[in-house]
Amino acid sequence: xxxxxxxxxxxxxxxxxxxxxxxxxxxxxxxxxxxxxxxxxxxxxxxxxxxxxxxxxxxxxxxxxxxxxxxxxxxxxxxxxxxxxxxxxxxxxxxxxxxxxxxxxxxxxxxxxxxxxxxxxxxxxxxxxxxxxxxxxxxxxxxxxxxxxxxxxxxxxxxxxxxxxxxxxxxxxxxxxxxxxxxxxxxxxxxxxxxxxxxxxxxxxxxxxxxxxxxxxxxxxxxxxxxxxxxxxxxxxxxxxxxxxxxxxxxxxxxxxxxxxxxxxxxxxxxxxxxxxxxxxxxxxxxxxxx
Amino acid sequence: xxxxxxxxxxxxxxxxxxxxxxxxxxxxxxxxxxxxxxxxxxxxxxxxxxxxxxxxxxxxxxxxxxxxxxxxxxxxxxxxxxxxxxxxxxxxxxxxxxxxxxxxxxxxxxxxxxxxxxxxxxxxxxxxxxxxxxxxxxxxxxxxxxxxxxxxxxxxxxxxxxxxxxxxxxxxxxxxxxxxxxxxxxxxxxxxxxxxxxxxxxxxxx
Numbered sequence: 001x002x003x004x005x006x007x008x009x010x011x012x013x014x015x016x017x018x019x020x021x022x023x024x025x026x027x028x029x030x031x032x033x034x035x036x037x038x039x040x041x042x043x044x045x046x047x048x049x050x051x052x053x054x055x056x057x058x059x060x061x062x063x064x065x066x067x068x069x070x071x072x073x074x075x076x077x078x079x080x081x082x083x084x085x086x087x088x089x090x091x092x093x094x095x096x097x098x099x100x101x102x103x104x105x106x107x108x109x110x111x112x113x114x115x116x117x118x119x120x121x122x123x124x125x126x127x128x129x130x131x132x133x134x135x136x137x138x139x140x141x142x143x144x145x146x147x148x149x150x151x152x153x154x155x156x157x158x159x160x161x162x163x164x165x166x167x168x169x170x171x172x173x174x175x176x177x178x179x180x181x182x183x184x185x186x187x188x189x190x191x192x193x194x195x196x197x198x199x200x201x202x203x204x205x206x207x208x209x210x211x212x213x214x215x216x217x218x219x220x221x222x223x224x225x226x227x228x229x230x231x232x233x234x235x236x237x238x239x240x241x242x243x244x245x246x247x248x249x250x251x252x253x254x255x256x257x258x259x260x261x262x263x264x265x266x267x268x269x270x271x272x273x274x275x276x277x278x279x280x281x282x283x284x285x286x287x288x289x290x291x
Numbered sequence: 292x293x294x295x296x297x298x299x300x301x302x303x304x305x306x307x308x309x310x311x312x313x314x315x316x317x318x319x320x321x322x323x324x325x326x327x328x329x330x331x332x333x334x335x336x337x338x339x340x341x342x343x344x345x346x347x348x349x350x351x352x353x354x355x356x357x358x359x360x361x362x363x364x365x366x367x368x369x370x371x372x373x374x375x376x377x378x379x380x381x382x383x384x385x386x387x388x389x390x391x392x393x394x395x396x397x398x399x400x401x402x403x404x405x406x407x408x409x410x411x412x413x414x415x416x417x418x419x420x421x422x423x424x425x426x427x428x429x430x431x432x433x434x435x436x437x438x439x440x441x442x443x444x445x446x447x448x449x450x451x452x453x454x455x456x457x458x459x460x461x462x463x464x465x466x467x468x469x470x471x472x473x474x475x476x477x478x479x480x481x482x483x484x485x486x487x488x489x490x491x492x493x494x495x496x497x
Binding site for chain 2: 009010012037049050054055058059062063066069070073074077080081084085087088193194196197198199246
């Protein structure tokens with residue numbers, strides 16, 4: 001009796017014999033998982049399917065087809081994707097303003113109505129350019145330049161600073177909106193690439209973000225940022241919010257991100273303070289003179 | 292639908308389940324089951340991708356050289372996953388943002404490779420399609436059961452909505468932090484296997 005070949009459906013082990021084995025010696029599944037495989041038919045005339053030449057040509061063709069397919073898809077969809085990404089960025093910027101319910105408004109219209117300009121700052125915190133938020137939305141900051149978004153909400157000016165940092169598994173980013181005094185936090189928005197769901201990913205929740213509202217990033221005229229602390233611990237010399245339990249490294253990442261990203265704007269944030277105090281000083285001297 | 296096709300489709304949901312019987316795809320079962328929502332999304336995506344990839348491999352199965360078949364399968368899976376994610380990015384941006392983490396997990400999910408190698412390489416496209424759907428759903432329902440218990444007991448919520456009332460917490464009830472840990476997913480999968488095997492006695496080892 002000719003031996004038959006049985007192939008394990010789970011691991012691919014091939015058994016030779018009259019009957020399938022009771023148990024697969026490789027993965028241990030019962031005989032019912034084996035199937036009879038018919039003897040291989042002789043290769044078709046003209047080519048050998050297991051020859052090197054066939055394999056080389058076959059893999060080349062497969063790779064070329066896949067590469068073509070991918071580049072066509074990517075090329076055809078690029079414009080739509082870019083538009084989506086731009087819209088998403090606008091939504092994220094608007095999300096830092098608690099007064100706006102991003103889910104229920106037309107983000108495109110709301111953005112052009114709310115954001116009055118994109119301001120380019122140089123190293124010394126001086127305004128070098130004022131860009132149109134719709135037309136120049138994709139302006140790329142040159143070396144030493146930083147961007148700040150100026151928004152008008154209910155008649156008050158808000159300053160939106162983009163944030164960039166790293167969490168436990170990957171990038172985290174966000175936007176922080178400051179009141180006109182460039183000190184009090186109006187609202188924040190955080191997002192992440194892949195923090196742990198239910199733990200670090202909770203930095204996006206309303207419960208975490210709303211803690212920041214009304215906090216101050218300056219202390220006695222110096223930039224000190226906001227600390228993200230475990231419940232029960234107290235930060236020295238700066239205001240703090242509660243960290244996320246179980247998301248310590250992500251919380252730490254948020255703290256570092258706030259500190260590093262906003263510190264680039266220190267000159268700008270302080271400059272206005274000085275200007276205002278200078279104005280106050282002038283008006284005081286005027287008062288004196290009048291007297 | 293004849294008996295054989297029915298068996299191909301329904302088998303993976305129960306007696307030949309990819310997770311509790313074949314024990315495939317365990318790593319992703321740990322990663323996405325902390326909450327119900329990612330488990331649903333992951334289950335659905337795997338179902339679609341495994342069905343598509345199964346059909347493609349089944350169509351070209353007679354041309355694939357034996358010695359490079361795994362690589363060919365991998366290329367097909369990666370291409371399908373990438374195309375699907377690009378299309379989503381263009382037409383359903385919100386979904387693609389949610390899926391971003393899982394795309395990589397789908398490519399490396401052993402259920403895909405397991406089904407391609409074990410089924411699609413030796414069966415017709417339509418059978419393979421049903422097999423893909425069956426295995427995808429078989430995988431999805433296990434994920435959903437695990438995620439249901441982890442989210443309910445771990446954070447007192449379901450699909451992000453609070454279901455355990457505030458009065459319970461005031462009476463001293465606390466969420467089980469262990470449920471949030473990956474190891475708990477393994478223990479829950481083991482519990483499902485336990486229940487499943489005590490119902491289906493023919494699966495028990497002698």
